[in-house]
Amino acid sequence: MEPEMLSAIVSIGLLQPRVPIELSIDAMRQLGVDATVDVICKHKVTRLARWRLSKAAAERPMDADFVRSVSSAVGARRSVLDRRFRSAGGTLTALSTALPDTPVRLMKGLAAQRWYPEESLRDVGDADLWTPDLESGWKVVGALRSLGYIYEAGELPWVKGDLRGNLFGQMRLLGPDEESISVDVHTGPYSIRYCGLLHFRKSMSSAPWQPLALEDNLCAVIGNIAGDCFIDGKTVNDCIVTLTGGLDTEYVRSRIEEADLSGFMAALFEVVGQLSDLTPEQAATLDRLGRDLEPEGIGLSQAPDxxxxxxxxxxxxxxxxxxxxxxxxxxxxxxxxxxxxxxxGTRYRLMRDSPTRGQLPELKPWTCVRLAPQELLRAAFRRSRGESYLIERRFQLSESLEVLRGPSGDLVRFDEDVFVPTVDYSFPVGLVEGQVTERPT
Structure with missing residues (x-):
C-alpha cells in the first residue's frame, strides 16, 4: 500500500490527524471496505475510527451511506473484544476486593484510556496489571484462578532473573468464558524484546490498584510496541494525549535509554509528528523527548513484518x-x-527423558523459562497421567513457586498447578506424564 493511502486510512482513527477527513474517505473508497477495516483493526483504533466516522456521516451527507458501511464493518469485527472489555470492571473489582493491599497497578490500556477525552475512545484488548515483585503477581494469579481463569497455550507464563538474582515475569490468563476479558500480569522490570529491561521507578510507591504514573505508562506503551516492532495508530494516540500536562521528559528519556529503546522511540515520534496536527505545546514536548536521537529503521506500516x-x-x-x-x-x-x-516459533515438542534437558537453567534476563501446565500438555500431546512422580529434591524458586526435582528433571508447582518448565518448547515425556500426588504444604 502506498504511504499516502496508508496514512489516510490510519488517520481515520487518530485523535489529531493531519489528513482531512475527506481525503481519508477517498482513500477508503479506493481501498474498499474490507481492506480498510483490516488496517483499522491492525492499528487498534476501531473505537476512535467509529467515533470519527459517525461525525463524518452526519456532516457529509454525500458520503453517509459509504461511511456507515465502513463503521458497521469495523463494529462487527470489534464486537467480541468490546463484549469482553465490558467484563473488565467486574474482574478488577473482584481482584481488588480479594487483594486490597497487594501492590497492583493498572498499566497500558487500563491506564492510558484515562488520558483520553473520553475513556471509551481508546481500544483496550486485555487487562494489563503490573506488580513490582513476582510474589505479588502470583497472588493475582491465585485470585484469577479462583475466578475460573485458565492459562493460555499460546502465551505461557514465564519467569526470568536479573543479574542480582531477583525474579520477574509475566502470566497471561484467559477468562472462564468468551465474554470475559483476558488478564496479563506483569511483574518486576518490564521485559522488552529479548532482554531489555524497563524500570517503573515513579510507580513503586503508588497506592494499590491505581494506574502507573503517566511517565511509566508511556514507557510501557512504547516498550510494548517496540516488542512487536510495529508502530500502530493506537500508540500514536497514546503519545498525543501524554504530550500535554507536565510530562517529565527527562525521566522518560532516561528510562527508555536504559532499555536501549532510544532509536525506536525516535522512530515512533517521527511517525507521531508526520501523522498528527500538534499544538505548539505538544510539538515542543515531542521535540524534547526525541531531540538528538537516531531513529531505528522502522516507520508506519500496514501490518507487522x-x-x-x-x-x-x-x-x-x-x-x-x-x-x-x-x-x-x-x-x-x-x-x-x-x-x-x-x-x-513456538511449536510444542515431546522429547525423550533427559535429566539435564529437564532441569531449570540459571535464570538471566536473556533466559526466558516458560511454564507449561501439565494438564495443557497432556491434552496437546494426548498423553494420560502416569505414575507418581518420584521427587528426589524440592526447593523454592520463590515464595510461591516450588521446584520438584526428579529423574526426568524439574517440575514447578504453584498452589495446585503443576508446570513443566521449558526454554525451547520441548518437554520430556516423564515430566508431562508424571503425577504429583503430594499436596502443597
Missing part, C-alpha cells in the same frame, strides 16, 4: 546484552540466541 522484527530484536539484544554484561562476546551470543528464538 516478521523478518524486520527478527533483525531489530537481534540488534537490540546485542546492545542490551552489552549493557547488562559489559562483555562484547557474550552480547554477541545473546544476539544469536535471540535471532534463533524469534525465528523458530
Amino acid at each position: 516478521p523478518e524486520l522484527r527478527i533483525e531489530l530484536v537481534a540488534a537490540h539484544a546485542e546492545k542490551a546484552g552489552l549493557r547488562l554484561t559489559d562483555d562484547q562476546d557474550l552480547a554477541g551470543e545473546i544476539s544469536t540466541h535471540a535471532r534463533s528464538a524469534y525465528s523458530n
Whole structure:
C-alpha cells in the first residue's frame, strides 16, 4: 500500500490527524471496505475510527451511506473484544476486593484510556496489571484462578532473573468464558524484546490498584510496541494525549535509554509528528523527548513484518546484552540466541527423558523459562497421567513457586498447578506424564 493511502486510512482513527477527513474517505473508497477495516483493526483504533466516522456521516451527507458501511464493518469485527472489555470492571473489582493491599497497578490500556477525552475512545484488548515483585503477581494469579481463569497455550507464563538474582515475569490468563476479558500480569522490570529491561521507578510507591504514573505508562506503551516492532495508530494516540500536562521528559528519556529503546522511540515520534496536527505545546514536548536521537529503521506500516522484527530484536539484544554484561562476546551470543528464538516459533515438542534437558537453567534476563501446565500438555500431546512422580529434591524458586526435582528433571508447582518448565518448547515425556500426588504444604 502506498504511504499516502496508508496514512489516510490510519488517520481515520487518530485523535489529531493531519489528513482531512475527506481525503481519508477517498482513500477508503479506493481501498474498499474490507481492506480498510483490516488496517483499522491492525492499528487498534476501531473505537476512535467509529467515533470519527459517525461525525463524518452526519456532516457529509454525500458520503453517509459509504461511511456507515465502513463503521458497521469495523463494529462487527470489534464486537467480541468490546463484549469482553465490558467484563473488565467486574474482574478488577473482584481482584481488588480479594487483594486490597497487594501492590497492583493498572498499566497500558487500563491506564492510558484515562488520558483520553473520553475513556471509551481508546481500544483496550486485555487487562494489563503490573506488580513490582513476582510474589505479588502470583497472588493475582491465585485470585484469577479462583475466578475460573485458565492459562493460555499460546502465551505461557514465564519467569526470568536479573543479574542480582531477583525474579520477574509475566502470566497471561484467559477468562472462564468468551465474554470475559483476558488478564496479563506483569511483574518486576518490564521485559522488552529479548532482554531489555524497563524500570517503573515513579510507580513503586503508588497506592494499590491505581494506574502507573503517566511517565511509566508511556514507557510501557512504547516498550510494548517496540516488542512487536510495529508502530500502530493506537500508540500514536497514546503519545498525543501524554504530550500535554507536565510530562517529565527527562525521566522518560532516561528510562527508555536504559532499555536501549532510544532509536525506536525516535522512530515512533517521527511517525507521531508526520501523522498528527500538534499544538505548539505538544510539538515542543515531542521535540524534547526525541531531540538528538537516531531513529531505528522502522516507520508506519500496514501490518507487522516478521523478518524486520527478527533483525531489530537481534540488534537490540546485542546492545542490551552489552549493557547488562559489559562483555562484547557474550552480547554477541545473546544476539544469536535471540535471532534463533524469534525465528523458530513456538511449536510444542515431546522429547525423550533427559535429566539435564529437564532441569531449570540459571535464570538471566536473556533466559526466558516458560511454564507449561501439565494438564495443557497432556491434552496437546494426548498423553494420560502416569505414575507418581518420584521427587528426589524440592526447593523454592520463590515464595510461591516450588521446584520438584526428579529423574526426568524439574517440575514447578504453584498452589495446585503443576508446570513443566521449558526454554525451547520441548518437554520430556516423564515430566508431562508424571503425577504429583503430594499436596502443597
